Amino acid sequence: xxxxxxxxxxxxxxxxxxxxxxxxxxxxxxxxxxxxxxxxxxxxxxxxxxxxxxxxxxxxxxxxxxxxxxxxxxxxxxxxxxxxxxxxxxxxxxxxxxxxxxxxxxxxxxxxxxxxxxxxxxxxxxxxxxxxxxxxxxxxxxxxxxxxxxxxxxxxxxxxxxxxxxxxxxxxxxxxxxxxxxxxxxxxxxxxxxxxxxxxxxxxxxxxxxxxxxxxxxxxxxxxxxxxxxxxxxxxxxxxxxxxxxxxxxxxxxxxxxxxxxxxxxxxxxx
Numbered sequence: 181x182x183x184x185x186x187x188x189x190x191x192x193x194x195x196x197x198x199x200x201x202x203x204x205x206x207x208x209x210x211x212x213x214x215x216x217x218x219x220x221x222x223x224x225x226x227x228x229x230x231x232x233x234x235x236x237x238x239x240x241x242x243x244x245x246x247x248x249x250x251x252x253x254x255x256x257x258x259x260x261x262x263x264x265x266x267x268x269x270x271x272x273x274x275x276x277x278x279x280x281x282x283x284x285x286x287x288x289x290x291x292x293x294x295x296x297x298x299x300x301x302x303x304x305x306x307x308x309x310x311x312x313x314x315x316x317x318x319x320x321x322x323x324x325x326x327x328x329x330x331x332x333x334x335x336x337x338x339x340x341x342x343x344x345x346x347x348x349x350x351x352x353x354x355x356x357x358x359x360x361x362x363x364x365x366x367x368x369x370x371x372x373x374x375x376x377x378x379x380x381x382x383x384x385x386x387x388x389x390x391x392x393x394x395x396x397x398x399x400x401x402x403x404x405x406x407x408x409x410x411x412x413x414x415x416x417x418x419x420x421x422x423x424x425x426x427x428x429x430x431x432x433x434x435x436x437x438x439x440x441x442x443x444x445x446x447x448x449x450x451x
Contacts, residue, residue, distance in 0.1 A: 184358045185334060188219035198222045201232050208240045211293045212328065216363045217301070217428045224420070231421055235300040238308065238411040247405045248295035254401045255291075255436040258394040260385035262441055264449040270377060279329070279371045280446055283378075286328040287443040290364045294436045298398070301429040302406035303413035304421065310412030331363060332370040341372045344379050351388040352438065353431045360427070362435050368442070378445055385441045395434035402433065 191214050194202050201222075202214045221228040238244055271277060302308075337345065345365055353360040368375045384390060406413075416422050 186216070186220055186358045186360045187223040188216060189222035190219065194222065196225075197229060198225055201228055204236065205232065208236060209293050209296055211289045213289060213293070213331075213363065215290075215293050215297055216360070217297060217424065217432070220428075221421070221424060227418065227421055230418065231304065231416070234416065235304065235413060238303065238310075238409045238413050239296055239300055241410040243410040244296065244299065247299060247408060248292070251295040251298060251398065251402055251405060252291050252436065252440075255295075255394070255398050256440045258397045259437050259440040259444070260390045260394065262382055262385045262445050264447055265377060265381050265445055267448065270374075273373065273377070275371070275374050275377065279374050282327060282329045283368060283371070283374060284443055284446055286364065286367045287439045287446075289328055291436065291439050291443075294432050294439065298402045298429065298432045298436065299406050299409060300413075301425045301432060302399075302402045303409055304416045304425045305429065306403070306406070307415035308406050308409040308411075308413040311408055311410060329367040330370045331366045334361065334366070337369060338372065341369055341375060344375065345369045348379065348386060351386060351391060352434045354427060360431060362431065362438075364435060364439060364442075378442060381445050382441055386438055391434040391437055392430075394437040395430060398433040398436055399430065 189198055191202055205214050205218055206212060218228060221231055345361060346359060348365050349359060349361045352362055368378060416425065
């Protein structure tokens with residue numbers, strides 16, 4: 181039986197206010213994609229509008245980039261160890277070098293967005309007092325859409341790839357009536373051969389137990405860093421938004437770790 185997926189408004193289907201907010205999200209986060217947490221919130225336009233208005237000022241502040249970068253470094257420090265794949269064997273097996281390059285660019289995009297969004301989620305759940313900071317951090321180079329992998333259409337995947345995608349996703353998220361498929365995994369699934377190779381190389385590292393332990397460490401630091409956000413964020417009083425935040429927060433933390441694991445697998449082996 182095909183699982184029910186989390187409700188969302190895709191970037192392709194966004195119109196009006198939702199499309200305008202999506203454009204702002206891409207601009208503020210310096211990424212060419214809109215993360216699933218916002219696409220899910222957009223199932224109710226007013227919910228997305230209110231939530232984005234609450235976190236946008238803090239996310240747009242230059243000092244927040246330094247906090248996000250610190251969070252990403254923690255994810256790298258606590259991630260499970262994996263070995264790099266044999267790139268020559270991958271090329272001989274039919275995987276294009278450009279796809280591996282685009283995969284790593286995709287990891288960069290999601291690391292940037294996930295670190296910022298995890299801080300936003302913590303602030304929405306618990307509030308942030310706001311501590312104006314003088315230190316400004318230069319923005320990282322935006323990654324054009326053409327440099328990352330496309331996002332796979334869930335309905336167009338072959339059975340084997342679809343099964344692996346769902347299994348990886350269930351290791352990241354809490355059980356529910358619908359399946360939360362992390363966008364990063366959907367991008368990888370657009371290249372089935374590469375996705376299969378990476379999934380096999382990271383089977384233990386991306387299992388629920390390994391990710392949960394590392395993700396918990398990232399969440400603990402996110403809790404501390406959210407208190408240092410430069411601008412005040414009020415905790416949400418919307419029951420629906422709180423439910424979304426509580427479901428996504430651990431998943432985003434785990435995906436920060438997963439992104440570092442995936443990048444390590446594709447990184448050239450040190451000699």
